[in-house]
Every structure is written in structure tokens, then in C-alpha cells.
Amino acid sequence: VLFAVxxxxxxxxxxxxxxxxxxxxxxxxxxxxxxLTQVNLKKHAGYRLGDSADLLLARV
Incomplete structure (x- = not known):
């Protein structure tokens, strides 16, 4: 089962x-x-969760 949020x-x-x-x-x-779909990368990167969102934001 794949659950999209x-x-x-x-x-x-x-x-x-x-x-x-x-x-x-x-x-x-x-x-x-x-x-997790359609993520606001700027806002997510600001949470400093230690995941790769900052790398994704750098590509945008």
C-alpha cells in the first residue's frame, strides 16, 4: 500500500x-x-530536520 500525503x-x-x-x-x-507530495521546500528546509530537503532546495 502506498499512501500519498x-x-x-x-x-x-x-x-x-x-x-x-x-x-x-x-x-x-x-x-x-x-x-509526501507537493512539498514547500523553502518552508521544509527551515525546519532543520536533518534530511535532504536542503539539497533539493539547492537544485530549484
Missing amino acids: RWARTRRGIARGVLESLRAGGSVSVPVGSV
Whole structure:
């Protein structure tokens, strides 16, 4: 399952609830991944999370 979350559009509570319901599936183990789309790179880089957003911003 690939779960796409849109920056500044998908509410955290909804995203969290969907992921929790996928995890609560029980005995069947389904791989779950997520992707954050349409990210505001300038704002994200300002959070200083230590990820590669600053490298992506340099390319823009």
C-alpha cells in the first residue's frame, strides 16, 4: 500500500487515522509506505530536520 500525503492539504489526524487502521489489520501483514507530495521546500528546509530537503532546495 502506498499512501500519498499532500503538503498543507492532508490533515494530520486523517493521515494518522488511515495509517493506524492499516496497521490494525490483524494477521495479514501488508507492506505500507508513504510519500509526501507537493512539498514547500523553502518552508521544509527551515525546519532543520536533518534530511535532504536542503539539497533539493539547492537544485530549484
